[in-house]
Amino acid sequence: MSGFRTLFYKEWLRFWKVSVQTVLAPVLTALLYLLVFAHALRDRMEVFPGVDYVAFLVPGLAMMSVLQNAFANSSSSLMQSKMTGNIVFVLLPPLSHLEFFLAYLLAAVARGMVVGAGVLAATVWYAGVPVANAVWVLAFALLGSGVMAALGIVAGMQSDKIDQLAAFTNFIILPLTFLSGVFYSIRTLPSFWQSVSHLNPVFYMIDGFRYGFFGVSDTSPWLSLLIVAGSFAALSLLGIQLLKAGYKLRH
Amino acid sequence: MTAAAIETRGITKRYGSVQALAGVDLRVEPGEFFGLLGPNGAGKTTLISVLSGLARASGGEARVMGHDVLRDYRKARRALGVVPQELVFDPFFTVRETLEIQAGYFGLRNQRAWIDEVLEHLDLTAKADTNMRALSGGMKRRVLVGQALVHKPPVIILDEPTAGVDVELRQALWSFIRRLNRDGHTIVLTTHYLEEAEALCGRIAMLKQGRIVALDRTDRLLKLHSGCYVKLRLDGGLPDSLQALVAERRDDGTVRLGLPDYGGLENVLRILREDGVHIQELEVMQPDLEEVFVQIMRSS
Numbered sequence: 001m002s003g004f005r006t007l008f009y010k011e012w013l014r015f016w017k018v019s020v021q022t023v024l025a026p027v028l029t030a031l032l033y034l035l036v037f038a039h040a041l042r043d044r045m046e047v048f049p050g051v052d053y054v055a056f057l058v059p060g061l062a063m064m065s066v067l068q069n070a071f072a073n074s075s076s077s078l079m080q081s082k083m084t085g086n087i088v089f090v091l092l093p094p095l096s097h098l099e100f101f102l103a104y105l106l107a108a109v110a111r112g113m114v115v116g117a118g119v120l121a122a123t124v125w126y127a128g129v130p131v132a133n134a135v136w137v138l139a140f141a142l143l144g145s146g147v148m149a150a151l152g153i154v155a156g157m158q159s160d161k162i163d164q165l166a167a168f169t170n171f172i173i174l175p176l177t178f179l180s181g182v183f184y185s186i187r188t189l190p191s192f193w194q195s196v197s198h199l200n201p202v203f204y205m206i207d208g209f210r211y212g213f214f215g216v217s218d219t220s221p222w223l224s225l226l227i228v229a230g231s232f233a234a235l236s237l238l239g240i241q242l243l244k245a246g247y248k249l250r251h
Numbered sequence: 252m253t254a255a256a257i258e259t260r261g262i263t264k265r266y267g268s269v270q271a272l273a274g275v276d277l278r279v280e281p282g283e284f285f286g287l288l289g290p291n292g293a294g295k296t297t298l299i300s301v302l303s304g305l306a307r308a309s310g311g312e313a314r315v316m317g318h319d320v321l322r323d324y325r326k327a328r329r330a331l332g333v334v335p336q337e338l339v340f341d342p343f344f345t346v347r348e349t350l351e352i353q354a355g356y357f358g359l360r361n362q363r364a365w366i367d368e369v370l371e372h373l374d375l376t377a378k379a380d381t382n383m384r385a386l387s388g389g390m391k392r393r394v395l396v397g398q399a400l401v402h403k404p405p406v407i408i409l410d411e412p413t414a415g416v417d418v419e420l421r422q423a424l425w426s427f428i429r430r431l432n433r434d435g436h437t438i439v440l441t442t443h444y445l446e447e448a449e450a451l452c453g454r455i456a457m458l459k460q461g462r463i464v465a466l467d468r469t470d471r472l473l474k475l476h477s478g479c480y481v482k483l484r485l486d487g488g489l490p491d492s493l494q495a496l497v498a499e500r501r502d503d504g505t506v507r508l509g510l511p512d513y514g515g516l517e518n519v520l521r522i523l524r525e526d527g528v529h530i531q532e533l534e535v536m537q538p539d540l541e542e543v544f545v546q547i548m549r550s551s
Contacts, residue, residue, distance in 0.1 A: 006355025
């Protein structure tokens with residue numbers, strides 16, 4: 001497994017060396033969202049009973065950043081390696097497809113967690129955010145970023161050009177994360193849009209993560225856990241199968 | 252019988268409607284310096300990709316040091332170092348990091364001494380801590396060679412390693428590769444510079460349209476093209492009776508005649524003397540690999 005360790009370390013270094021771009025920038029973005037939305041919506045938005053809107057917003061923004069950055073890491077790393085051709089450096093060594101998958105997955109999860117911790121550290125000052133149960137918080141952060149990291153591996157393998165991956169990010173990842181209840185509780189939506197929100201897997205990641213902080217959620221945390229874990233298993237299987245087949249990697 | 256360094260049986264590869272390899276049987280023995288020649292699109296890089304696992308053959312079998320490249324891919328890849336044709340690099344890392352990471356992929360850690368040695372031989376010691384982005388093309392090429400060597404593979408494949416590399420570096424690179432070959436490494440080389448293949452390779456395979464059209468010791472291939480050439484600059488026109496022998500007319504006013512053997516030279520000189528044509532310049536030339544190559548590519 002030492003090939004795996006090196007690939008993980010390489011993937012970690014890849015984002016850590018440019019952490020201004022890959023960690024600091026998303027933390028700043030989340031902070032800006034907080035400032036703008038908190039100012040505009042603080043007294044107009046009803047969320048959970050007894051929970052301040054800004055406090056409600058903090059975990060949502062943290063989880064959104066975790067998810068977006070986990071996806072960005074594995075997808076852009078793979079796509080860039082394919083585009084520049086340096087993917088051969090990892091295709092020539094005797095790495096198994098499982099080692100390959102785990103290294104890209106865990107590095108992307110790591111970036112998601114680092115960014116998420118950064119967002120929490122930067123925003124928690126604006127509102128008192130309780131932690132009802134840290135196990136739920138960690139479980140959803142890890143599993144949620146795992147889902148997005150695995151999806152990023154699939155998207156990175158699928159994309160041959162920057163614009164293909166950008167389309168994936170802009171038309172799938174961004175709407176799914178924005179319309180997942182980061183900025184509002186879906187209970188405030190008309191019933192049709194509530195039903196639509198329940199089809200969005202990202203909703204369960206945000207909702208479960210938030211449950212860890214407030215002990216309250218829009219839907220049962222167990223149902224959320226089941227759906228997120230199921231998505232993770234399905235996307236991981238897909239990613240591993242594609243790697244095994246060498247899809248768009250070994251011609 | 253010991254395992255061949257490289258062995259392929261009936262390798263075929265199809266990309267859509269293009270038949271890149273149409274049944275390649277090849278056996279390269281351990282310790283050989285082997286040349287793989289052919290025009291662009293002949294299938295050289297595809298064959299290397301199949302051997303290294305970058306591509307999957309549509310049919311047939313390939314082994315490296317006796318290990319099947321699919322069933323036993325870990326051992327096969329461990330036995331093989333590949334210098335790719337494209338000048339690729341990872342812009343996030345320095346030269347030393349690049350080599351350390353590459354060694355790590357093969358499960359090798361703490362390779363500092365060996366990596367120092369590789370850097371030294373490739374004349375990269377001074378650049379060890381320089382980012383890959385800041386290197387010249389020739390230096391990047393040398394790092395690629397280094398990356399292929401970090402796991403000390405018994406078989407090394409170099410795909411056009413000297414394309415776009417200046418003369419001095421080319422010489423240095425070849426003396427290093429020769430040394431690796433003397434130390435027991437099997438070297439497989441593709442190149443467009445036929446004089447390089449002629450000087451370095453003990454055996455040569457020529458590919459055309461995905462098939463091997465010639466495979467022999469370099470000296471025997473050279474003898475295939477018997478006869479010689481004579482280059483002439485004349486004080487007057489070439490006599491009619493010699494026109495049939497013309498192999499090439501050059502812009503500098505010289506003409507090259509192809510002769511079946513050295514005896515033919517006497518005949519040429521006799522005709523020129525009888526016609527009263529004076530010779531300003533005369534040079535007898537051996538056929539080189541290029542002539543053999545052109546002849547084989549034409550006839551096959």
